[in-house]
Amino acid sequence: xxxxxxxxxxxxxxxxxxxxxxxxxxxxxxxxxxxxxxxxxxxxxxxxxxxxxxxxxxxxxxxxxxxxxxxxxxxxxxxxxxxxxxxxxxxxxxxxxxxxxxxxxxxxxxxxxxxxxxxxxxxxxxxxxxxxxxxxxxxxxxxxxxxxxxxxxxxxxxxxxxxxxxxxxxxxxxxxxxxxxxxxxxxxxxxxxxxxxxxxxxxxxxxxxxxxxxxxxxxxxxxxxxxxxxxxxxxxxxxxxxxxxxxxxxxxxxxxxxxxxxxxxxxxxxxxxxxxxxxxxxxxxxxxxxxxxxxxxxxxxxxxxxxxxxxxxxxxxxxxxxxxxxxxxxxxxxxxxxxxxxxxxxxxxxxxxxxxxxxxxxxxxxxxxxxx
Amino acid sequence: xxxxxxxxxxxxxxxxxxxxxxxxxxxxxxxxxxxxxxxxxxxxxxxxxxxxxxxxxxxxxxxxxxxxxxxxxxxxxxxxxxxxxxxxxxxxxxxxxxxxxxxxxxxxxxxxxxxxxxxxxxxxxxxxxxxxxxxxxxxxxxxxxxxxxxxxxxxxxxxxxxxxxxxxxxxxxxxxxxxxxxxxxxxxxxxxxxxxxxxxxxxxxxxxxxxxxxxxxxxxxxxxxxxxxxxxxxxxxxxxxxxxxxxxxxxxxxxxxxxxxxx
Ligand code: HEM
Numbered sequence: 001x002x003x004x005x006x007x008x009x010x011x012x013x014x015x016x017x018x019x020x021x022x023x024x025x026x027x028x029x030x031x032x033x034x035x036x037x038x039x040x041x042x043x044x045x046x047x048x049x050x051x052x053x054x055x056x057x058x059x060x061x062x063x064x065x066x067x068x069x070x071x072x073x074x075x076x077x078x079x080x081x082x083x084x085x086x087x088x089x090x091x092x093x094x095x096x097x098x099x100x101x102x103x104x105x106x107x108x109x110x111x112x113x114x115x116x117x118x119x120x121x122x123x124x125x126x127x128x129x130x131x132x133x134x135x136x137x138x139x140x141x142x143x144x145x146x147x148x149x150x151x152x153x154x155x156x157x158x159x160x161x162x163x164x165x166x167x168x169x170x171x172x173x174x175x176x177x178x179x180x181x182x183x184x185x186x187x188x189x190x191x192x193x194x195x196x197x198x199x200x201x202x203x204x205x206x207x208x209x210x211x212x213x214x215x216x217x218x219x220x221x222x223x224x225x226x227x228x229x230x231x232x233x234x235x236x237x238x239x240x241x242x243x244x245x246x247x248x249x250x251x252x253x254x255x256x257x258x259x260x261x262x263x264x265x266x267x268x269x270x271x272x273x274x275x276x277x278x279x280x281x282x283x284x285x286x287x288x289x290x291x292x293x294x295x296x297x298x299x300x301x302x303x304x305x306x307x308x309x310x311x312x313x314x315x316x317x318x319x320x321x322x323x324x325x326x327x328x329x330x331x332x333x334x335x336x337x338x339x340x341x342x343x344x345x346x347x348x349x350x351x352x353x354x355x356x357x358x359x360x361x362x363x364x365x366x367x368x369x370x371x372x
Numbered sequence: 373x374x375x376x377x378x379x380x381x382x383x384x385x386x387x388x389x390x391x392x393x394x395x396x397x398x399x400x401x402x403x404x405x406x407x408x409x410x411x412x413x414x415x416x417x418x419x420x421x422x423x424x425x426x427x428x429x430x431x432x433x434x435x436x437x438x439x440x441x442x443x444x445x446x447x448x449x450x451x452x453x454x455x456x457x458x459x460x461x462x463x464x465x466x467x468x469x470x471x472x473x474x475x476x477x478x479x480x481x482x483x484x485x486x487x488x489x490x491x492x493x494x495x496x497x498x499x500x501x502x503x504x505x506x507x508x509x510x511x512x513x514x515x516x517x518x519x520x521x522x523x524x525x526x527x528x529x530x531x532x533x534x535x536x537x538x539x540x541x542x543x544x545x546x547x548x549x550x551x552x553x554x555x556x557x558x559x560x561x562x563x564x565x566x567x568x569x570x571x572x573x574x575x576x577x578x579x580x581x582x583x584x585x586x587x588x589x590x591x592x593x594x595x596x597x598x599x600x601x602x603x604x605x606x607x608x609x610x611x612x613x614x615x616x617x618x619x620x621x622x623x624x625x626x627x628x629x630x631x632x633x634x635x
Contacts, residue, residue: 082542085490089497096434096498100505103431119426120634126422130406133419133428140435141442148446148491152483156473162466163544165593172545175535177493177528182549191564194553205521209514217507219632226507233504369556370565 006071009064010260013251016355022239023348030223032231049101057094064261074261077250081158084151086176086249093242097234103221117220170254170267179248180241186256187350189361189371197343204340208233211337213329236344275360278302295365302363306372309346314338418622420630427631432506436499440527441618443492450485451607458537460603462596465539489531496527508632516624519617526614533606536599544594547602551594554585561585 012018028045031037040046047053065087068074077083107117127133174182184193216225223230251258253265276285279298283291292298318326318334326334353359363372385391386399397408407421426432457476458468473479500520503509509517536547559566560583567578580592590597625631 082490085487085494088491089494092494092498093501096501097505099431100502104505117634119432121425123424125425127425127428128403128406128410128422129419130400130409130416130421133423134410134416136428136430137435137438140430140439144439144442145446148484148488149480151487152480155483155487157483157486158542159466159469159473159538160541163462163539163541163594165544165595167541169541169545172549174546174549175532176490177531178550181553190553190556191558191561195557195561195564202521202525206518209509209511209517212510215510218510218634219506219508220634221506237501237504365565368565368568369563 002067006067006260006262010262013247013260014258015247015251015351018247019239019243019348019351022243023235026235026239027231030227030231030234032228037227046105049098049105051102054095054098054102057098058091061090061094068261071262073264074250076265077261081155082176083249084155086245089242090246093238097238100221101223104223107220107222108224111222111225117222119220171252171256173248173252176245176249179252180244183244183248183252184347187347187354189369191369192372197347200340200343204344207336207340211329211333211340213333232341240344240347275354275358277361277364278305278359279364281357281359295367299363299365302361302372305362310339310342314342418626420626423630424633426633433631434498434502436495436502440492440495440499443488443495444614444618447485447488447492448611450481450488453481454485455607460537460599462539462599465537465599469538469540485534489534492527493531496524500524506632510632513624513628513632516621516628519621519624523614523617523621526610526617530606530610530614533602533610536594536602537606539599547598548594551585551588551598554588555580555583557584 012021027033027036028040028043029048031040048057065078068078078087103118107119110117173179181193181198184197187193188197212226212229214226214229216222250261253259253263254267254269255271257269257271259265259269279291279302282301283289283298296303314334317338322334329337350359350362353362361371363370365371379387382399392398395409396412397405400406400409410416410419410421454472457472459465469482472482503517503520532547532550536543555561555563557564559570560578561567562576562578562580562583562585564578564583567583568576570577580586586592588598588601589595590601
């Protein structure tokens, strides 16, 4: 029985399955439009953001870890001292997101009934920082310090063998908070996954307040008033960042191969790699002519795809589906939203092209280190 | 009842010249004194004297910004203690770490520092999440959100530079994986797109001995020079910038009208 559950979890956690599940389920959990909202209500998904939903979620996470703790294979990764922060991360992210959504739904209801949000207080009825805030800060600080001391006494800081440049561990992993980026390396070359995407993440995050011109929902929890913004951010944060960290930590073993949490990390696991570039698909497989010698001709279609995706698609959208939106926010904001939005979307797109067509690069110019 | 007029020890202390020279307002009892207690202290007056009710609720701020700051202080203090024992050279680094665990009484400084660093990455992420969830990045707080994003980046970079210092297998390989990215930096990494364009005739300006990775590591591999560079960045460079940005962050919270709230 338990073994069956473990086998099922192993299969479900393969990125192809789990990532697809999360992506498909996402708009129903954080509904960005009325239609999704309807289904969200109809099938009771909204109950996730009620108290029973909280207990259910906490139970599921705990169940996963408890079973994992007693599993000989998962035990190894789970009890690594450096992985404890990820367990904390999973719990704290669930608790805080649940709390925010729970409060948001309460507030949404109040706003619909013409009431002010829960956080609202009479501006003249303020409290004194001494003692009301100072004491809370003081208590929070003491409790947190106690927690940190207990953690430090119980878990020794890891120290492995002395550094040896000749012996590469397999897998070599970056610190856990960068594992999302390392996971992206499966799908993109380092210059994108390690440089361009991180820069876009930083600049894109800084640009959020300038791109999101929705004035509502400032200073209180809410969902409905800003559901599209919430949806996009939460997808990036939860699925493309945190979930990739979880994959990178728990599900990636030797040679960065996928292993289910309850699977043994077999260093000799062989995964057939027959990834093909777009240019090879076109010139070799379709036209049967062999790759042209001229690089630009060889990769011409790839460049066309890139220009169509990053350049033409936004223009078409601005003229059709997003017409009103474009008019509302103007060309500058629109350009940046598209730049960051489409770059973010490029990650799942590339993942699926890899999984479905074994596509390696859309543009492959290893001569210039220019692979996309 | 007979004690009613007798002053308590605390009261007498509050009226003493020493106390009053430090805390002008005496023991904060009356409303006026309590406001004075905040306004008269360099540290406490980061706060306003009075704030709206929702702003003191754990459910609103989760205390996460405050805890991030607190962790930064804890890390500064424990880090300072670690510096007493640790020498950033390939010869000593690893053995100093072992000594620290074995020779130093009550030696959990390294644990406090390491777990505190992990915890700070988490608290900063949670703080960012709460700011997003309450929509607090919206005007007039756009700029402070931007400062926050930089602080988050610096927090992760601080943690990353510290990762190398124990000089064990975990350390050098995590840093090797991380810094290998720099090799592929467009134009300034020797295996990055466009790097070969930066050349004078046949001479490449960007090669393995001159690119951005080399600048970060002080060599072609993670070695002695990298250890020193990461040490300096970790102990002085990055904390220095972080502190400046924190000052800006806190200042702006006040200037942007205090903690956000519904109008
Ligand atoms: C080292 C890291 C950081 C420290 C020490 C810090 C500290 C604080 C503190 C103490 C507050 C007061 C309210 C609260 O505790 O929530 C605050 C507010 C704020 N922080 Fe941070 N913060 C950090 C990082 C960030 C990050 C990563 C972001 C966003 C990306 C951010 C954006 C903001 C904003 C917009 C406010 C105003 C919130 C409001 O008015 O409701 N901060 N910060």
